[in-house]
Amino acid sequence: MKAVTWQGKRDVQVDTVPDPTIEQPTDAIVRITSSGICGSDLHLYEVLGAYIDPGDVLGHEPMGIVEEVGSEVTHIAKGDRVVIPFNISCGHCFMCDHGLQSQCETTQVHEHGTGAALFGYTKLYGQVPGGQAEFLRVPQAQYGPIKVPEGPPDDRFVYLSDVLPTAWQAVEYANVPDGGSVAVFGLGPIGEMCCRIAQHRGAGKVIGVDLVPERLERARGHGVEVIDVEREDDLAGALREITGGRGPDSVIDAVGMEAHGAPVGKLAQTLAGYLPDPVAQKLIEKAGIDRLSVLHAAIEVVRRGGTVSLSGVYGGAVDPMPMLQLFDKQINLRMGQANVKRWIDDILPLLGGDDDPLGVDSFATHRLPLEDAPRAYEIFQKKQDGAFKVLLQP
Numbered sequence: 001m002k003a004v005t006w007q008g009k010r011d012v013q014v015d016t017v018p019d020p021t022i023e024q025p026t027d028a029i030v031r032i033t034s035s036g037i038c039g040s041d042l043h044l045y046e047v048l049g050a051y052i053d054p055g056d057v058l059g060h061e062p063m064g065i066v067e068e069v070g071s072e073v074t075h076i077a078k079g080d081r082v083v084i085p086f087n088i089s090c091g092h093c094f095m096c097d098h099g100l101q102s103q104c105e106t107t108q109v110h111e112h113g114t115g116a117a118l119f120g121y122t123k124l125y126g127q128v129p130g131g132q133a134e135f136l137r138v139p140q141a142q143y144g145p146i147k148v149p150e151g152p153p154d155d156r157f158v159y160l161s162d163v164l165p166t167a168w169q170a171v172e173y174a175n176v177p178d179g180g181s182v183a184v185f186g187l188g189p190i191g192e193m194c195c196r197i198a199q200h201r202g203a204g205k206v207i208g209v210d211l212v213p214e215r216l217e218r219a220r221g222h223g224v225e226v227i228d229v230e231r232e233d234d235l236a237g238a239l240r241e242i243t244g245g246r247g248p249d250s251v252i253d254a255v256g257m258e259a260h261g262a263p264v265g266k267l268a269q270t271l272a273g274y275l276p277d278p279v280a281q282k283l284i285e286k287a288g289i290d291r292l293s294v295l296h297a298a299i300e301v302v303r304r305g306g307t308v309s310l311s312g313v314y315g316g317a318v319d320p321m322p323m324l325q326l327f328d329k330q331i332n333l334r335m336g337q338a339n340v341k342r343w344i345d346d347i348l349p350l351l352g353g354d355d356d357p358l359g360v361d362s363f364a365t366h367r368l369p370l371e372d373a374p375r376a377y378e379i380f381q382k383k384q385d386g387a388f389k390v391l392l393q394p
């Protein structure tokens with residue numbers, strides 16, 4: 001089959017690799033019809049090469065049609081239309097029972113002391129072949145796959161794999177009071193969906209912060225008040241001014257480790273990208289390699305007693321944190337990979353009708369054949385050609 005493979009820093013390729021087969025009675029094989037490219041894939045493309053091998057298949061936002069199921073998979077059958085969550089979780093351990101599917105005890109990666117395995121996401125998360133491919137082997141398929149109805153195009157459902165539950169969790173964790181204010185840093189797919197979900201769930205004021213003009217414009221078009229960080233010298237002051245002088249009740253960081261405007265972290269990341277793998281791994285594990293400008297700004301601007309919710313991914317082991325400010329301002333801090341299955345029952349009803357309250361039908365800017373993956377990664381990373389969300393369609 002054809003699959004998108006990682007080859008090196010800023011180098012992905014479409015290769016022919018062996019077709020996946022059923023290996024466990026809990027496996028399923030899915031023929032992929034759409035597969036998103038995520039901001040998390042960009043971290044692999046740019047920074048996290050030390051943990052991934054050339055030839056590894058990328059992708060963790062797939063949907064498609066079930067081709068085959070193992071003997072223990074009973075809730076789906078050949079021919080069903082399914083979305084595959086990016087976490088691989090079992091559905092029956094302590095963590096899954098507590099709605100913490102991204103910490104699943106059956107699939108945790110003990111070798112690295114990390115949480116649940118993920119599709120297409122480095123040795124830290126199990127080195128499981130991903131879903132930017134013609135076919136995908138789905139482990140723990142007795143639980144993971146989400147059956148969706150025939151009819152609407154893939155766009156309606158594909159974001160159940162990651163964008164929707166990630167944004168839903170970010171908003172839930174942000175604990176925005178009814179009618180309260182939330183600032184969302186980063187207006188990529190995750191941040192923009194956070195804005196839409198916060199509006200839908202009754203936030204009074206949603207403020208979006210980014211530096212890409214088209215992304216600011218898109219969010220403004222959805223009733224978000226926007227601030228361009230490149231044009232605002234006093235971001236904290238501007239945010240306080242539009243929130244009655246106190247700062248927003250909640251702040252969501254939907255940028256993560258590659259924030260613009262953080263020279264120290266950028267230097268460490270550039271180094272990590274060019275060092276031999278074992279040396280780079282040491283740097284990442286022993287040093288702070290994240291660009292922390294956004295996280296620190298979030299802590300700076302949130303009102304006293306407010307909540308900072310991180311959905312942007314961070315990876316440094318000893319990143320410096322402003323403990324005085326966190327403690328003094330009595331800030332609540334929540335974060336983590338999305339527990340995808342936990343939020344599906346809340347989200348699915350919003351995808352059923354034609355009213356499309358979250359705007360998923362027109363969310364993607366590009367639907368490209370799998371062969372175009374190298375260009376798709378490039379335009380998404382460089383924010384060229386209006387690329388905002390790209391779906392690869394094998």
Ligand SMILES: NC(=O)c1ccc[n+]([C@@H]2O[C@H](COP(=O)([O-])OP(=O)(O)OC[C@H]3O[C@@H](n4cnc5c(N)ncnc54)[C@H](O)[C@@H]3O)[C@@H](O)[C@H]2O)c1
Nearest residue numbers: 039040186188189190210255256259260311312313337338
């Ligand atoms: N927690 C999870 O389960 C989960 C799931 C999916 C994605 N993520 C993470 O969420 C983050 C966003 O993902 P995405 O797909 O939206 O990616 P993206 O790269 O398209 O979005 C990031 C946005 O942040 C903006 N940005 C960069 N520096 C900034 C700054 N200093 N101030 C304000 N904005 C800035 C960029 O212009 C871009 O629009 C990534 O870190 C990704 O890894 C987490």
Ligand SMILES: [Zn+2]
Nearest residue numbers: 038040061162
């Ligand atoms: Zn993703």
Ligand SMILES: [Zn+2]
Nearest residue numbers: 090093096104
């Ligand atoms: Zn589990």
